[in-house]
Amino acid sequence: MLDNKQKVLKKLAFYSLGYFLTYGSYYAILFLQSSINIEEGLGATSAAVTYCCSVGFGLLLTPAIIRIVGAKYAAIICQAMYIFYVLANYYPIVPALVPASVLVGVGEATMWPTMILFSVHYARCYAKQVGKPNSTYETEFVGYFFFGFQLSQIFSNLLSYAILYGGKSKQNLTFARNQTKSDFSSCGIHDCQNPNVTQQNIDMYIPTSQLTLNLVIGVMAGMIFVAAIIYLTLVNDINPALEQNETTSHDRAINRRALLKTARKGPNDKNLEDYCETLEVNTPQSKCSMIYSTWKATFRHVFCPKQILLAPFALYSGVLMSFGYSELTRAFTSCILGVDQVGLCMAIFASTGGVSSVLISKLYSRVGRNIPLIIGVSIDVSSYMFLLLWKPTSENMGVVYVTFITVGIVNGIWQPLISEIHGEFFPHNHEVAFPVWNMWVLAGFAVQYGWSTSLCVNVKIYTQLGILFFSVLAYGAANRLQTKTKKLQHQNH
Template identity: 50%
Template sequence: MQSGKKEVLRKFFWFFIGYFFTYGAYYSILLLQSSINIKDGVGVTSASITYGCSVVFSIFLAPILLRVLGERYSAIVAQVTYLIYILANFYPEPYILIPAATLVAVGEATMWPTLLLFTVHYARCYARHGNKDTSAYETMFVGIYFSGYYLSQIFANLLSYGILFGGKNFFGNQNQSTVDFSYCGANDCQDPNATNENIDMYVPTSQITLYLVLGVMAGLLVVSIIVYLTMLKDIDVSLEAVNPETPTSEEAALKDEETKQTSDTTLEGENINTDGVHFKTKNVFTPVLSSIKETFSLLLHPQQLLLAPFALYSGMYLGFIMSDLSRAYGSCLFGVQQIGLNMALHSVAGGIWSMLASSLSSRYGRKVTIMLGFGIDLSCWLFLLFWQPSSQNLGWTYAIYVTTAFASITWITTISDTYIDYFSKKRDIAFVVWNLWVMVGIAVQFGWSTSLCVRTKVYVQIGILCFSILTYGVADYIQKNKAKCG
């Protein structure tokens, strides 16, 4: 039993290393987009295109990649698109950055559901050698996964901060403009005149330091690609603990035979997964049509529609952090080099809370975690709305980055875990649909980043948060009734 656990942990370690470098490198550059490419809004425009296209790709492409290429190569393809996007920032002209942003949309649509599938797989493999319920291990591994995500942000953002801060000191600009705080915080409306007056706060003093940041992050992604090429294996559900809700291999084989008999064309199938994790076939049209049909079917599922506002909100929250918090409450106040330090602090808090939230949810249920998150989140929005930054109270920004981490990780872990619970028989499609709504939320935030004042966005966030709490309550009520009847 102990040797089995060690083997699972060994595989999970290499999986962890790969996504640690991948997420750290890509998102540290993404966080800089609203600042380093602030002129003409090229940075936020490219990010909006990425997440807007990800919505379409989540429906039509991600399920196909998962079922045709398998989980391993789907993850590697996503990593390659991340690398291309980082390299495009060496020459961030619209005709370079926007095509790269469109390409990385494939990676964004694929990477999150793929890696969550791996995480649940390792949890179930570990459960086979443990003495707890499978769901307890799933919650634990999902918590570790998101903690790893936040640790990657700490590592990469501190690297970014160190390079940009060192560059500022080495290539110091003695003529740097005085900051007008009245254009920061909730009053940040992306006024072109204000942006030009404070341009030194948004862009590095020297391009050399920016190129060094891009080069280091590209190197991390190359390492992560090599790790997955050499160490990562496709999911094998035969190694997982038996789940009573999962069909047996005989049932899956019977279902496979019935599917082939009713098909217009008799083709040789290949390895239909017993838990719907992935499906490979020699005829590409079979998984294409099947995946699209299942995705739309789940999108229209009543409980999914009730969970959708929360998934959308969690994406909008992430988009706000990446596009507005990093600029209006970061570079606008301190300079672009401060983004790395602020986001590292944000990630430290998020990593700690990820583990605590998972334990809290396992012990007391998701409702307790959600209500706690709601209280923290609402308080944070109100503070962002009414706080007036000045040179005497800038220390409050650190509290902002800590509390937004608490709220963000609460929604991401809780809602993804809810999708696992509600749609356990179609995990791959459920993760794709969850990821789709997150992408929509991020795309919306980046899309209107230069059009709306931060104050207006905060009011919108508060409204969607309250609505999401109500719809989640209805979904939870339905799920409890189903459990009683089942």
């Protein structure tokens, strides 16, 4: 028989496998968008549509959807949307790809905060079983989530690389070997997506064999389908609202009564396992009143001073992430090495990001936010300077892989750090705080894909440096407010 701690870890394993297959498959296709659908900017445009829809849906409906259908079924609905989007790439035309992009935008708006809620849930369950405070494990479990996310990118992108590289024609291999220095004059930071230049080098962006591309699409859709089955059959629903009440001693008595009430409903619910495996409905609100109250709480949260000051950092996180997904894959990988190398480069990006996310989460839990923040800013600025100064030639093409290492490390730092700052600043409002954090991240995606076809890469880098510096200043102000709030709470107690 498994003890309660092992049961929590078992549930965590099923949940992790589900998001591993889902995210890996979806993002493997997304990473290819700016290359395989580069003509007329369809790939970047469809991705911009995705994340514009994500912002609106995430602000208005994501918290309400999670409350109404539960985190488990919200995730399954999202997975169905991911499958539809992946399959739409069989016919990459506006009538097929744009509606699919709208749907997957809804999925992105809902899936990310749902997964963070699951991570926090399992952290609290595990903390209960070992008799330690929730905060001991919350940061680490969120870090493990992002590590698992990066591992999913490694697996799926290596799979994509193997399929596309295996289907690469001998003619295309010869073409790649015979490139000269002049081939790179419109690559890297000088990539401006000039239609004439793109058309002249179209073989670098689109696989020569349509069969191999179709195989990638089919495999990725199948993996998401398997993930949906896992969530449907092996993952229990959770109730974030009930858990959040346990973050203060004032509310613990209320939750004990709720757990006793739950225990009376089933013969096998006798201990703390109830807390980790049941969905408790605390109030008999109608769906309409629940949506209204959620909207009210969401908009109140969006306009609270601390959230306004943290918004630029979350926005920057999305801009940086999508810079790797869209600009690095097209302007550096496809333009210099060829589209078949996108999967390998993104696997490198994900592996370095995964390691740095775990390390930075452990450092955060031991020394606080400031030292990881300084490390992140230092590496980030250095990475941008490297991209601006490097000039690609036929002799140093391998440096492309180094760019993915550096940007991957930075991405792995910011993802868990910024999400956990939101969790720490709003400990009693995770149901709203995480969707709002996710909304700003997705807004960053919308910005990056929106300006993708309009600005040269070097202009984007200078703009991102400006957003980074502004974000750090705004965070400093938010941290000062947080310190004052804690002092007032301490004085009142």
